[in-house]
Amino acid sequence: MEPIKAKTHAEQFARLKAQIPHNCDTRRKKSQAQDLREAAKLFGYKRVEAVNGLWKLKGMNTCLQNYQLTAVSWMVKRELARAKPYGGLLGDSMGMGKTVMSLACIVGNQADPEHRREYCNATLVVVRNKSDGQQWEREVHKHCKGPVGDKVFIYDPSNDPQIRRCKQSYIVITTYKELLSQYPSKSILDELQERFGSDVNSYERELQAKAGVLFKIKWYRVILDEAHAIKNVESRTAQACCAILGKYRWALSGTPLANTSYEMYPYLKFTQCEATWSLRDFKRMYTKHGRVNGKLEALISLIMVRRTLKDEFLGHKIIDLPEQKETDLLVPLSAEEQIIVDAVNKFYKDKIAELQQGLLQQDALQAAVDGLEEVDGLQQKGAGQADSKAVAETEEEADNKEQENQAKRAAQLARTIAWKLGRASQIRKRQAISHAFSIELLFRGSFKPDDLEDLRIALREVAMKRTILEQIRSPIGTHNDISRYERGLQQLQQQKEAVFAYGDSFGSIQKPKCPYEDCGHEFGAADSIVTLQSEMDKRTKKDREPGRDSNGAAVQQADGRNSFFNCGVMLDGASVVPSTKTTAAMAVVLTWLHEAPEDKILIFTQFTGTAKILGYMLQTLGVGFVHYYGGLPLGQKRRALDSIKTKPEVKVMVSTLKAGGQCLNLTVANRVIIIDPWWNQTAEQQAFGRVTRMGQEKVTHLVKIRTAEEIDDKIHTIQKKKAEDVDYALQDDGHTPPAVSEIELQQAFFRTKEEEEAKKQKRKRKAPAAKKK
Structure with missing residues (x-):
């Protein structure tokens, strides 16, 4: 042309x-x-x-x-x-x-x-x-x-x-x-x-x-x-x-x-x-x-x-899609989860205080922020060492001007580290209210024996008082949103596994005994984790890990992130603990499968640790499902997509938001649950967009689960503020430009x-x- x-x-x-x-x-x-x-x-x-x-x-x-x-x-x-x-x-x-x-x-x-x-x-x-x-x-x-x-x-x-x-x-x-x-x-x-x-x-x-x-x-x-x-x-x-x-x-x-x-x-x-x-x-x-x-x-x-x-x-809708129904499901944080979130909050406040006093060691800083790039896209590894080296070099300068520059750089370094610690605190709290096992790396790498002992005592005080299902039914103010999924809650009530009710699950995991035969020694909070890992390494070689999907795929995590789960499912006296959000998600799933047994469901989470728990819960409930996440090999990803699209018995896909929230066309499903909110609404729109697109023939449903915890409220407020700016710039708010x-x-x-x-x-x-x- x-x-x-x-x-x-x-x-x-x-x-x-x-x-x-x-x-x-x-x-x-x-x-x-x-x-x-x-x-x-x-x-x-x-x-x-x-x-x-x-x-x-x-x-x-x-x-x-x-x-x-x-x-x-x-x-x-x-x-x-x-x-x-x-x-x-x-x-x-x-x-x-x-x-x-x-x-x-x-x-x-x-x-x-x-x-x-x-x-x-x-x-x-x-x-x-x-x-x-x-x-x-x-x-x-x-x-x-x-x-x-x-x-x-x-x-x-x-x-x-x-x-x-x-x-x-x-x-x-x-x-x-x-x-x-x-x-x-x-x-x-x-x-x-x-x-x-x-x-x-x-x-x-x-x-x-x-x-x-x-x-x-x-x-x-x-x-x-x-x-x-x-x-x-x-x-x-x-x-x-x-x-x-x-x-x-x-x-x-x-x-x-x-x-x-x-x-x-x-x-x-x-x-x-x-x-x-x-x-x-x-x-x-x-x-x-x-x-x-x-x-x-x-x-x-x-x-x-x-x-x-x-x-x-x-004069006609561009794409005449069926009705779209969106629901914010507000649930209370359990007493046990609140204790864990408070412990995380205190840990990072203490680290910032140590930084301000000049007492924060490099290895402690690295452990506190380690692994966050896998969650939030942050390139944390090595940053602390490079910054510390830069400060060390300036200390060797005797020139007055260089000393002034050194002070500026040191102040900037302190601000950067404080920002990293604050960011880490936000992410770890988000992980903790998604599921406690998602912060295993923090417990193993950063919490001191005294920190773990304090956490154990606090959890023991609330143990056995109220099950997760009793707590999740508690109204928040005048709201009791979970009541609309009563059918699912009733089915969960019949389950005996610890993952569906706190019961004595925390009590059992708090007092682990030596795994070797004829030894009844109770370990302290610090040394139990490392010792149990060696036992798990031997057992997982011969035992098939629970939580595998309908294709036999499991969520594989890096070293140091699987021990809590493995202990819970394989060791006598230990158990997988529940969370408010995963329990609420199961209540929604079971209710939907009762109301519309032919419909298929997508569950999105930010964290692979939570995805692993969701898979275990679905397998325990006998619901056919597939995993889909970034670390899944390409062939298994193709099988997962093919299964959710073609196999009637596969009802659910559990996906991480980054892996499954873009590009995929999944109009075979029409119901979506988002476990963990993101800092903007865009990621959630992309996730719901997997089903609300050309070719969808059913009414679509979106349930976004959030707790009354401060970090979820903060994210919700930021989402709305960002959406106003973005919608105006894209003219999605319907305004007429000046x-x-x-x-x-x-x-x-x-x-x-x-x-x-x-x-x-x-x-x-x-x-x-x-x-x-």
């Missing part, structure tokens, strides 16, 4: 202005009929065929819906625009067909001979992981005819020659992980910055030379799937994606913003909007009091199409000559400073 041409600045601005929808509306509600007529003609004579209310683009096997064809037409128009960005953000909600729309764009605007002289013929698609890559490959074969449908492959660095195959293909699929493996390290980037300073062209040329194959190819088109992976513009993932060479650049995300409207900036940078330099400039130019202004709304409406399941097209003047539009789209010169001078000033370092 020929690009849209404009010869003067005024003509180009007029064309850009003409592309902005009425009222800067990202839904384009006022022009839907006109957009559809234009879309049917845009691709050329007889290239779009009308088929029973749908549209079939030549080269596609699959027909497009009305709203999909207009989005594809918009994508092609963006690619043919005269000025950057040559692409944008396809922000349609989950389940609306962003993949098939992207494929239609690839088919509808293929590289011509002139483009192929400068660019590779292929579109590079970047996905989260190999499973998503295989899903994309299947979608290409399903929706696209040859040659596009025949020439697609998943990039494998172990096979040579890859460059030649990439250039001969139409679609190449890779993962963010593979992209990062080929992107230069931070030390190399710092070295290049020091060498070239403000010489941007030389910097980028050398960067490409040091990068891997994927960065050496000039792709015809780049598509980022689940593009919210780049929402942190300072991350290496965002930097790597922005460094890919490509003519057309697309970001796909059903949840483009999660925490703040500032997360729009990485998309502008990736798509190479000309008016973006830095996050600071973005905030100054496009936001006021933390909320987007009219200029940004105009720019967003130019580069983004966004529709949700609630929107209409030509009017924008022509001067403001020009400021939004173009850099002035004065601003360009100021930026050049700033880069020149930075260059000498970098070289001095």
Whole structure:
């Protein structure tokens, strides 16, 4: 296709202005009929065929819906625009067909001979992981005819020659992980910055030379799937994606913003909007009091199409889905769990006090924050050692100026460590109220014998007073939300296993005896854990671990995280303790299976320790289920998905939120339980989006379980605050954007000559400073 041409600045601005929808509306509600007529003609004579209310683009096997064809037409128009960005953000909600729309764009605007002289013929698609890559490959074969449908492959660095195959293909699929493996390290980037300073062209040329194959190819088109992976513009993932060479650049995300409207900036940078330099400039130019202004709304409406399941097209729901029912299930925290949460809280307060007094040892700090990157994405390991080393080096400086710098660095280090400890405290409390076994690593690695003894005494005082089921029925204020799941509670009441009622479960686990024959020695709180681990190592070799799913898969955790569970299920006198949240989840599951035995259920948790307990409870109750989590081998993941989709006896999938909350199409299920809230509503929307999507034929149900504990309340408050900002930026709240003047539009789209010169001078000033370092 020929690009849209404009010869003067005024003509180009007029064309850009003409592309902005009425009222800067990202839904384009006022022009839907006109957009559809234009879309049917845009691709050329007889290239779009009308088929029973749908549209079939030549080269596609699959027909497009009305709203999909207009989005594809918009994508092609963006690619043919005269000025950057040559692409944008396809922000349609989950389940609306962003993949098939992207494929239609690839088919509808293929590289011509002139483009192929400068660019590779292929579109590079970047996905989260190999499973998503295989899903994309299947979608290409399903929706696209040859040659596009025949020439697609998943990039494998172990096979040579890859460059030649990439250039001969139409679609190449890779993962963010593979992209990062080929992107230069931070030390190399710092070295290049020091060498070239403000010489941007030389910097980028050398960067490409040091990068891997994927960065050496000039792709015809780049598509980022689940593009919210780049929402942190300072991350290496965002930097790597922005460094890919490509003519057309697309970001796909059903949840483009999660925490703040500032997360729009990485998309502008990736798509190479000309008016973006830095996050600071973005905030100054496009936001006021933390909320987007009219200029940004105009720019967003130019580069983004966004529709949700609630929107209409030509007077009809875009996707006419059955009713969606959402419930917040508020349950009380048990007395036992409150004691554990209080112990965790006290532990971290004591550590912060030790830090302030200069008494916190490096090994104690490391143990207190160890393993959190697996939960929260934080890169904790090694950070403390590096920081301490930096302080030690400054202590050797005798110069007054250096001593002043040392004090500043030491103060900054103290603030950083305090932040890490505060963050660790939040995560550990969230784990504790999910299930106590999830913080085994903290108990084993950080709690002192006196800490454990105090915890044991406190638990013994409340033991046997009230079962978990009695406590969970206690009203919170005027609310007793769990009563609507009374059927499930009654079934749980009949269960004799300790995991369904506290009973003497804590009493038995508090006084472990030596596992060796003819020795009745009672261990202290500290030494029992280590000794029992050796016994477990011997027993698990010959015993089949309980909690395996219908395919025989179990949740495998790293060393030091399984002993409590193994003791509870394998040793006489010990037991697996219950939790309020897992008990509430089982009550909901059993009630649903009674009310709708043909329905299938997805349970999402943040923590693998909780997933392990949920699996054990479902197995004990005789409910068919499958596990799905990040550490599950690829083959077992495929079997799990196949089982939940095809086997009638498999009723439940237990998944971690990060592994199963994105990309999967699970309309075979229609009921979702979220055990652990996340810091924004986006992750929960993505999880519910696995079932509320095209193809769903049943009423869908979402139950979000939270306790009255402070950390859950805090998360709930933060969720609502973030949602207000995000919904406004994405126009999901239904507001009409304010009017924008022509001067403001020009400021939004173009850099002035004065601003360009100021930026050049700033880069020149930075260059000498970098070289001095």
